Amino acid sequence: MNNRKMKEMNHECDACFNKAVDVRTEIFSYPSENENNAIRKIILYRCEQHLDTNVHEMRKLASIKRESKK
Numbered sequence: 001m002n003n004r005k006m007k008e009m010n011h012e013c014d015a016c017f018n019k020a021v022d023v024r025t026e027i028f029s030y031p032s033e034n035e036n037n038a039i040r041k042i043i044l045y046r047c048e049q050h051l052d053t054n055v056h057e058m059r060k061l062a063s064i065k066r067e068s069k070k
């Protein structure tokens, strides 16, 4: 049995309820009226399904997920 010791992750994907297999620090900027071109750093957990999902999409899905948890 090939028991590869990867970083054990107990996080769930930020976009859904699957187990995360990847964690990355993402940097994105968003222009807003209050803050000019604010640069933000966020840590995103992704499951296999969302590995290719971009940071903006992930944030959108994450907020939908938060709403659904209420």
Ligand SMILES: [Zn+2]
Pocket: 013, 014, 015, 016, 017, 018, 046, 047, 048, 049, 050
């Ligand atoms: Zn996911």
